[in-house]
Amino acid sequence: MxxxxxxxxxxxxxxxxxxxxxxxxxxxxxxxxxxxxxxxxxxxxxxxxxxxxxxxxxxxxxxxxxxxxGFPFGSLGVTAPDGTALFVSDDIRTGGDDLPATVGMQxxxxxxxxxxxxxxxxxxxxxxxxxxxxxxxxxxxxxxxxxxxxxxxxxxxxxxxxxxxxxxxxxxxxxxEPTGMAIWRTPAPRPEGVTRTDLSYGGQAYIAGYCPTSENTIYAYVVEACRDRASIDPATYADEMRRLAQGYGGFWPEITEHITDPAKVNYTWFxxxxxxxxxxxxxxxxxxxxxxxxxxxxxxxxxxxxxxxxxxxxxxxxxxxxxxxxxxxxxxxxxxxxxxxxxxxxxxxxxxxxxxxxxxxxxxxxxxxxxxxxxx
The missing domain is CATH 3.50.50.60 (FAD/NAD(P)-binding domain)
Incomplete structure (x- = not known):
């Protein structure tokens, strides 16, 4: 046809x-x-x-x-778990030079x-x-x-x-098929100074990161080994994510203060x-x-x-x-x-x-x- x-x-x-x-x-x-x-x-x-x-x-x-x-930005930071910046690299503009490299968004x-x-x-x-x-x-x-x-x-x-x-x-x-990892995600207010994605490898989790999603918001995430979903009470989601995030420095203490509502925290396997x-x-x-x-x-x-x-x-x-x-x-x-x-x-x-x-x-x-x- x-x-x-x-x-x-x-x-x-x-x-x-x-x-x-x-x-x-x-x-x-x-x-x-x-x-x-x-x-x-x-x-x-x-x-x-x-x-x-x-x-x-x-x-x-x-x-x-x-x-x-959204929140346009053009670089990626990598930090130590204590928040010390290790290096910052420019993101590749995969959409062409007339578009931002990255936009974070709710x-x-x-x-x-x-x-x-x-x-x-x-x-x-x-x-x-x-x-x-x-x-x-x-x-x-x-x-x-x-x-x-x-x-x-x-x-x-x-x-x-x-x-x-x-x-x-x-x-x-x-x-x-599961890869063996899982991620905790939550929205939070944007700390002043967060203007790009920063990632920390190591510490209590495999990855701890955040991305600005507007002038006033970010989303934050921590990645760990996957657990049986049935073993985690959804009412404890905020407690679980806060526990994993508490070992990180830099902007994380301010972010962690806002991880309080389990209904706003999402847990999924990779x-x-x-x-x-x-x-x-x-x-x-x-x-x-x-x-x-x-x-x-x-x-x-x-x-x-x-x-x-x-x-x-x-x-x-x-x-x-x-x-x-x-x-x-x-x-x-x-x-x-x-x-x-x-x-x-x-x-x-x-x-x-x-x-x-x-x-x-x-x-x-x-x-x-x-x-x-x-x-x-």
């Missing part, structure tokens, strides 16, 4: 929202369904957006809002900006809804929804995240996933975390998802048939970059788990970021 009429996007995170905006701009009818009734508009503490993510956000026409509400604010852009695009949005059944034909997909309604689409884009039910439904057996071979089955195609995910050691998860949306949309609006050849080209354009990011992100953590003290961390980061300067 050379003129597909309709697309279903399953999942309203970064990749699902982005692909919806881009396809609607091209005049394609898009329905977006999201399982969470609140569209995840209040979920999360902060996010680090590097230049290649900002490049896609500019393509979505939301860059000015992101720039106004994750709910980014989500709301994308939600507003989806609404303005004219897409049909249904919240609290999932795809209960998918039946493929030769040129489309018949979908039955969790509310009992049904519809047919020329294409289904699975943007339903790391535990994608769509991925499993189409017979792709890869699942996320996972890795890379679907190889292809990211589609017939007229159902994976995007974002449904196809790949990695630990946040390079802060590239959202960027890879946004790039997926940009590349897939470019191919879908090219006027070519929506067939195996097109979807395989999407995969082949994405897999070298995504694989490099996943492998580097996992390696950075594994070196710490293994206690490797002479690892070429700067070299690995530099090589990977240099690769990402090229357009996807």
């Amino acid at each position: 050379t003129n597909p009429r309709s697309v279903l996007v399953v999942g309203g995170g970064a990749s699902g929202n982005a692909v919806t905006i881009l396809l609607r701009r091209a005049g394609i009818a898009v329905d977006l369904i999201e399982a969470q009734p609140d569209w995840n508009a209040t979920t999360g503490s902060g996010i680090t957006l590097q230049g290649n993510a900002l490049r896609v956000l500019r393509e979505l026409d939301v860059w000015e809002q992101v720039n106004a509400d 994750r709910p604010r980014l989500q709301q900006i994308l939600i507003d852009a989806v609404r303005a695009s004219g897409a049909t949005v249904r919240l609290g809804t999932t795809a209960a059944a998918l039946e493929q034909g030769s040129d489309g997909v018949f979908v039955r929804f969790s509310d009992g309604t049904e519809n047919r689409y020329d294409l289904v884009i699975a943007a339903d995240g790391i535990n994608s039910a769509t991925r499993a439904a189409i017979g792709i057996t890869e699942k996320p 996972d890795q996933l890379l679907v190889e071979g292809s990211w589609h089955r017939g007229r159902i195609v994976l995007i974002g975390d449904a196809a790949h995910c990695c630990p946040p050691t390079l802060a590239q998860g959202a960027a890879m998802s946004l790039e997926d949306a940009s590349v897939l949309s470019e191919l879908l609006i090219s006027g070519r048939p929506w067939d195996d050849e097109l979807f395989q080209e999407y995969y082949e354009r994405r897999i070298p970059r995504v694989q490099a990011v996943v492998e580097a992100s996992v390696q950075l953590g594994q070196w710490q788990l293994d206690g490797v003290r002479d690892a070429d961390v700067p070299g690995l980061i530099g090589r990977t970021m240099s690769l990402l300067k090229e357009r996807p």
